[in-house]
Amino acid sequence: MKREIGISLYPDHSDAKKDREYIQKAADLGYSRIFMSMLEVTEGKEKVAEKFKGIIGFAKAQGFETILDIAPSIFDELQISYDDLSFFAELGADGIRLDEGFDGNKESMLSFNPFGLAIELNMSNNVAYLENILSYEANRPFIYGCHNFYPQKGSALPYDFFISCSQRFKRQGIKTAAFITSHQGTLGPWDVNDGLPTLEMHRELPIDLQARHMFATGLIDCVIIGNAYASDEELEKVAVVNRYKLSLTIDFEKDTSELEKLIVADPAHFRRGDISAEAVRSTMPRVKYKNENNPPHDNQFEFQVGDVVIGNDDFGKYKNEMQIVLTPHSDPRKNLVGKIPQEEHILLEFLRPWSKFQLVSEN
Structure with a gap:
């Protein structure tokens, strides 16, 4: 599976102009994936749609695949249903990340949505969650996996646990993603931001070393910078990392x-x-x-x-x-x-x- 690099955006905490400038910089360097948080939306359906449609459309024009991070509360806030994902398709999203899971059959049904939206699962639990979903004959090409990130220092995954969780997805041939952290970015989903890595051991490491380590495991297909905005130097350092040969x-x-x-x-x-x-x-x-x-x-x-x-x-x-x-x-x-x-x-x-x-x- 081809390997990718990505960035993260938080439209409810950021400036649209800065978001577009960040997207353009990343696109010019070969980034191709965006993790976009919707966990904090509070402005109502019309305003949310206007804001997210604009930024996703701009990203799509630059060749990005955008996955929206959502939670059950979002559906209540926007008065939409899991049985109709048309709202996210109309925004231009390529997929939705389920911050919380269901019973397995529900995720399987979602993977057959008529809009071709990818259903991204939380990888950071070492349980048979994926196997359960696949047992319901899920639409495998539309099932992705993505680890969590952890804003609080000391709360991210230990390495051995990360490996075990990731192997569950890789064994099944599922496209995987995980987060590394910028040392310049200050934006995340919450009011605590000690960096946004998946692995605790990465929190203080140089950003390019974090990326090299992720790719070296052979378990992660897409490495995403978790916080915004990474500096120009950090974006460039990750961009030149050899994604296939250990450096x-x-x-x-x-x-x-x-x-x-x-x-x-x-x-x-x-x-x-x-x-x-x-x-x-x-x-x-x-x-x-x-x-x-x-x-x-x-x-x-x-x-x-x-x-x-x-x-x-x-x-x-x-x-x-x-x-x-x-x-x-x-x-x-x-x-x-x-x-x-x-x-x-x-x-x-x-x-x-x-x-x-x-x-x-x-x-």
Whole structure:
């Protein structure tokens, strides 16, 4: 399934002009999904329709798919029924997210709505909710999954629980989404906004690392920035994330040679299939650069987890092989060329047998 990036909007808390400017910026960078909250509407059906139809129409013209976040109270507020979703279709929405669930059969029936609206389910509960809906022969292509976000610090999902919840949906081939948080955005649905991530471990991390981690799990198809408005820099950082190949940052050592930097920058790194516990081995550089000299340097100490090393001239046939250290060890036949930042060590577990990856320098 193709992977996407998205933004979030809160029309009842924001300015329409700023929303349009934000949508345009995101569209220009390749964003294609909008999570739009309707949980706070209080202005009556006509005003709500006018406001949301305008912003959704603008987003659609920029190529966005818009999913509206709704709750049972919205239906009472707008005097509409779950048995008739025409109101949301008339707004131009592509789907509705059910903040609260029903009995399974109801969701199944909703997935056959005549307007082709996707029915997005809450993924952040590790129960057989999805399986129950599918057992009622739901219209699978119109069933999506999306995690919650959590405005209160300390309240977001722990990693293991997130994985278990996500696997339920991925096993069934359902399109999935989750949230990362901007460190500049101040808009969300409620009056508390300590960031809006799905994962608690992401709350203080750089936004691009959050996105890389989400995609690396292989369980999330669409990564959405939960709060608005992300800064231009944040939008750009998420936009350039490789959604399919694991990307790691490397901070080069000062004595790293131009040859070693060339090896590190090679676009075709992959981990050997017959893995070792000591290091991730990328062996093709030793073939590609077998005739290039690589004098020893920075090799008289114990290498630590996340160190990037390259075989030097004393390493025989393994000269110019690149490795990422997984277990501390010493070996003077290897040169330390750089380090993966500590906060990015969460990505090392995704360097599986045959995994393709790239290293990107920020210095």
